[in-house]
Amino acid sequence: MKQYIKSIVEINxxxxxxxxxxxxxxxILISIVTFSVxxxxxxEPKTKLILRAIEWFSVVVFTIEYFLRIYVADNKRKFIFSFFGVIDLLAILPFYLSFGVDLRSLRTLRFLRLFRILKLVRYNRALNHFTRAIKSAKEEILLFIFITLILIYFSAVGIYYFESEAQPEHFASIFDSLWWAIITxxxxxxxxxxxxxxxxxxxxxxxxxxGLGIVAIPTGIISSALTKSVDPHDEEEV
Amino acid sequence: MKQYIKSIVEINxxxxxxxxxxxxxxxILISIVTFSVxxxxxxEPKTKLILRAIEWFSVVVFTIEYFLRIYVADNKRKFIFSFFGVIDLLAILPFYLSFGVDLRSLRTLRFLRLFRILKLVRYNRALNHFTRAIKSAKEEILLFIFITLILIYFSAVGIYYFESEAQPEHFASIFDSLWWAIITxxxxxxxxxxxxxxxxxxxxxxxxxxGLGIVAIPTGIISSALTKSVDPHDEEEV
Amino acid sequence: MKQYIKSIVEINxxxxxxxxxxxxxxxILISIVTFSVxxxxxxEPKTKLILRAIEWFSVVVFTIEYFLRIYVADNKRKFIFSFFGVIDLLAILPFYLSFGVDLRSLRTLRFLRLFRILKLVRYNRALNHFTRAIKSAKEEILLFIFITLILIYFSAVGIYYFESEAQPEHFASIFDSLWWAIITxxxxxxxxxxxxxxxxxxxxxxxxxxGLGIVAIPTGIISSALTKSVDPHDEEEV
Amino acid sequence: MKQYIKSIVEINxxxxxxxxxxxxxxxILISIVTFSVxxxxxxEPKTKLILRAIEWFSVVVFTIEYFLRIYVADNKRKFIFSFFGVIDLLAILPFYLSFGVDLRSLRTLRFLRLFRILKLVRYNRALNHFTRAIKSAKEEILLFIFITLILIYFSAVGIYYFESEAQPEHFASIFDSLWWAIITxxxxxxxxxxxxxxxxxxxxxxxxxxGLGIVAIPTGIISSALTKSVDPHDEEEV
Structure with a gap:
């Protein structure tokens, strides 16, 4: 029995x-659409009723699915605290916790589960290639983020000194100037x-x-990393 | 006779x-300009008259060309249902169907026929190189599109919670927030x-x-694919 | 005498x-600044007087330089009709032709002469590397320009059908929509x-x-071309 | 004693x-935050008092640190006139010079000191790789900056002739047009x-x-330089 459910729930x-x-x-997709609607x-009251019905139905299904997944898991504790296990719980918990309206937005995290399909079906190789390239360029990407943050802060301080007197309503403090720096x-x-x-x-x-130069750098880093990290499969194909 | 027409119509x-x-x-170009004008x-009524005359003339020519192409095609059925066969039909059909004003925009599809020249004359190699590079990066590009869509949706949900109260006219629902997310x-x-x-x-x-990182990724993918997919002709030339 | 002038005018x-x-x-730089000012x-009348004096002086010098260059050129006809010969003429002609105010903007073309320094001193190698890379990607760049133009036209037609009724003042015709398409x-x-x-x-x-994909493509083409076109000097250095 | 302080101050x-x-x-971070606040x-007066106290405390600490660094430096003159020596001085000087409000913005330069950590801990390799890539593409980057400046100037001149009559308030002179050219x-x-x-x-x-092409070029240059300048460590890892 457990083996049969497992063969269905865990994707074989x-x-x-x-x-x-x-x-x-x-x-999941329907749930996201209703969440948006x-x-x-x-x-209209009628529309609200339909949305609530779909809501109820999807939460019930997701709850059953969640417990089935725990039931069939070889290591139950491991599943519950795994990335997807936590997301599965977060997707249903807000509904039960006082039917909280605000927390329900956590449902959108469930969208992340769609990654599961990708991981299993075809994109395995693409993701691997990607992850490797980004891992090999990790230090350079962190360096770039740090440089960008410094550049943004300096821009904000600079523009504050130039504009705060002329436009006190827009450049009231360095925090307002930071907004300008980011958007620019x-x-x-x-x-x-x-x-x-x-x-x-x-x-x-x-x-x-x-700034244009800074924007050019991460692109260069990533494309350089992708070019260098040779995918053995690609080699054969090309 | 058929061979003679064929030698003219099908580009040798x-x-x-x-x-x-x-x-x-x-x-085709004149037809597009008149369509825009x-x-x-x-x-002025006079201008309208001239435009209508050009319209009539071009449709008549395109109709003759369409039937000539069917006449000279070895496999008539294949041509009619081919990509360019359908476009050729769509380019003239709207005119005959009740001289419909709205459908006439389909004429612009005829612009696609300009690709034919490219394909035949010089850009064959460039297109091949391109197609191969994009095909080899197909999975990564799909993955990126999926990640972008998720990022846009999350941005929309996030900004909705932050701004919907302060600006109910601009962030009325998640659908309005989606517009902000895309444009930003x-x-x-x-x-x-x-x-x-x-x-x-x-x-x-x-x-x-x-988002800046996401924008950097497809560029990296494509330029990486272009660099890897070595064009044998390039090799010789450089 | 001619040899002596030649050794000065033609950069050795x-x-x-x-x-x-x-x-x-x-x-040239002073001339451009005065032109802008x-x-x-x-x-003030005084400032105008100074600007006019600089104007007169620079034109006189440029005229003398132009005739000296003709004088020392081995093939005078070739120099006059060469790229820099024409620019040198265009830089002084507007002044003499009825002291025309509008034509004087041609003076800015003289700015191009600054390239001469680059060509001679240091950037020779960089420019060569560049020119070679762009030449090898010429077909792909032309293809991209063609695809971009088609995309812009299609975008304009599309938005015209969606928006012309709601915003007749901004999307009055396809030409107005083209402006939107380019800017977007x-x-x-x-x-x-x-x-x-x-x-x-x-x-x-x-x-x-x-559109984001289209923007990513030329970057990919150029960086791919730059990577492929190996500069023999770089090879040794790195 | 000196050796003991040195082992603490100079990062071992x-x-x-x-x-x-x-x-x-x-x-440094706290100092930057208070500077922004x-x-x-x-x-409120109370907040101002707290900020002033933090200000006093940090300047005192930075002053002690500055003199300790001079004390432990093997070559004192070299340290004082080194990049970080000057920054360390600039970070405290404005406070002592008449407690000048305007000059205090120099404090932000102290943020640069955070680079020191990076240099020592982990990013050494990434920075080296980077510096080498940018050094090898120096000429091309300078060429690009020069071309960009010319393009911006030409755009400004061009738009001035087209728009100055229609919008004299926005395109009053070429200097106003330059603003448009940069932002566009x-x-x-x-x-x-x-x-x-x-x-x-x-x-x-x-x-x-x-302009789109121009933007694409530096990205191409940098990613090309990064791809070419092979990092020996990367070679082994991948």
Whole structure:
């Protein structure tokens, strides 16, 4: 009996387990859509009722699935404290805890479970190649993050001295300037805050020239790491 | 007779077929320009008349070309249901179907036919090299698209919790937040919606730091794939 | 005599020719600065006088330099119609032609002459490496430009159908929509035009997902070309 | 005695020196936070008092550290005029010089000292790899900066001619246009200035098509340099 359930719940390659996995994944997607729809203001009472029904149904199914997974696990403790075990619990817990509205957003974490499919089916190799490349460039990526943070802080201090007098409402403190620095250096540029003094504009020019270089570096690191970490399978194929 | 038409219509390397191809391509471009001009509001009646005349002329020519291509095709059924066969039909059909104004936009698909020239003349090698590189990185590109979609959804949920109370008109539901997430993570940053709360700004900072990395990854994948997939011709040349 | 002038004007490696080259380059920079300053509105009469004097002086020097270069050229006709010969002429001609105010902007082309220094002194190798890399990727870059143009046109047509009714003032015709398409796909995002309908926003999402990929491709091409085109000097050094 | 202090102050690998380094680094971070908090307008007197106390304490500690470093340095003159020696002095000097409010921003330079940790602990290899890659691409990077500056200037001149009449308030002179050119070519696009004439929009299109290429080049250079400069350690690991 336990072996039979295990063959279905833990994904093997037989037909029933695939149906089960597909059903759970579909329910995850439906659950995410209903979660999103629920946030729309002024829903009709009828719509709300349907959403609540789907909610109830999906939580019941996820709860059964969770206990089945514990039941079939060889090492129950290990599963409960594993990454996916915790996510499975977080996906249902908010519903039971006082039917809390705020905590329910944790449900979205369940979306992470979709990775499971990827891991099993095809993307195993791609992920491995990726992980290896990023691991080999770990130090350089950390270095880049550190440099970026320093650059952002310096930009914020600089622009604060140039603009705080001219625009006290937008550059009230260094914390406000940090917002400008982030939005500018990432080239998002919402346009809610921008320098208006000559000094601030010249400063922005230099910061952007350096910033473009900074943006270019992680791309270089990752593509360099990907090129170097030769995938044995690729070698054969090409 | 059929062989003679075939030598002209299906592009070989003789002079007549090149003239024919050039004539059709020029007509495609003219057709696209007139299509664009027609959308300008408050055109003079005289201009409208000229545009309609060009429209009629080009459709008649494209119709003749379509039937000639069917006539000379060795496997008529295959041509009709081929990619370019369907596009050729879509380019003229809207005109005949009740002279439908809305469907006429399908004409723009005819622009795709310009690829035919590329394929035949020079870019064959470049396209091959490209296709091979992208095919070898297919799994990684799909993985990236999946990760991007998850990141966009998480960003939308996050910003919804931070901003929906402060700006109910811009972050009314997760669907509205999704618009913000897309525009921010692609660094377009129109400036129509942006966070104003401290929480929302800090959240945006972290999302952007991760988002920049995500943007760096596909570039790395493609340039890595291009570098690895050695083009035998390049090898000789360099 | 001619040999002596030639040794100064055509850059060799002696001291006098370096002084001459430096003097001309400094004058080019001064000329560009005065050109920029002149556009500032409401200048004082005194400032205008000084700017005009610098203007006169630099044009006289550039004219003498131009005739000296013709004088010392082995093949005079070849120099006059060469790239830098034409630029040298364009830099002084506007001044003499009716002292035309509008044409004077051609002077800025003289800025290109600064490349001459680069070519001679140090950047020879870098430029060679570069030119070779870009030449080897020429077909792929042309292909990318073609694909980008098609993508921009399709985006414009698409957004026109979604937004023209909701925002007739911003998306009046496909030409107006083209402006939106360019600003969005390059991720500049000024915020002067953006979709407001649900259809337009969903369409923008898909266009941007593809657009990000398109932006990633030329980077991949160029860095791939740079990596492949091995510079013999680099090989030895590294 | 001197040897004992030296073993603590100059980072070796014993426990006390690590504690000392950690304490200084923590104080640097606290000092930066208080510096940022001080800029918030309308602070309560009590908060100001606390901030001033932290300020006094950190300056006293940094002063003691500075003199200890001079004391233990083998070559005192060399340390005082070294990069970190100057930064250490700049971090405390503004406080003593008339308790100058403006100069205190130099304190932020002290943040640079955090690099010291990186250099010593782990990132040595990553930094070396990096420095070598950037050094080998130095000429190409300088060339790119030069080309970018020319492109920005040309864009500014071009847009000035197209837009100065239509928008004299935003494109008053070439210096104003330069601001537009920088913000557009870096794809920040705040939206404070943008072309409104047809000519200006078409010009922007061409400038952006070239600008995207320019942005792609340094990425290509750096990733190419990183790929070429083989790190002997990486070779062994992969």
């Amino acid at each position: 390659n037989n037909r029933k387990s695939r149906c089960f996995a597909f059903f759970i994944q579909a329910l 629920e946030t729309i203001p002024n829903l 250096l990432t080239t998002v540029g919402y346009g809610d805050v921008y320098p208006i003094t000559v000094g601030g504009k010249v400063f922005t020019f230099f910061i952007l020239m350096i | 390397n003789n002079r007549k077929s090149r003239c024919f191809a050039f004539f059709i391509q020029a007509l 027609e959308t300008i509001p408050n055109l 993570l692609t660094t377009v940053g129109y400036g129509d919606v942006y966070p104003i709360t401290v929480g929302g700004k800090v959240f945006t900072f972290f999302i952007l730091m991760i | 490696n002696n001291r006098k020719s370096r002084c001459f080259a430096f003097f001309i380059q400094a004058l 002149e556009t500032i509105p409401n200048l 796909l390059t991720t500049v995002g000024y915020g002067d035009v953006y979709p407001i309908t649900v259809g337009g926003k969903v369409f923008t999402f898909f266009i941007l997902m593809i | 690998n014993n426990r006390k020196s690590r504690c000392f380094a950690f304490f200084i680094q923590a104080l 001080e800029t918030i307008p309308n602070l 070519l870096t794809t920040v696009g705040y939206g404070d200035v943008y072309p409104i004439t047809v000519g200006g929009k078409v010009f922007t299109f061409f400038i952006l098509m070239i």
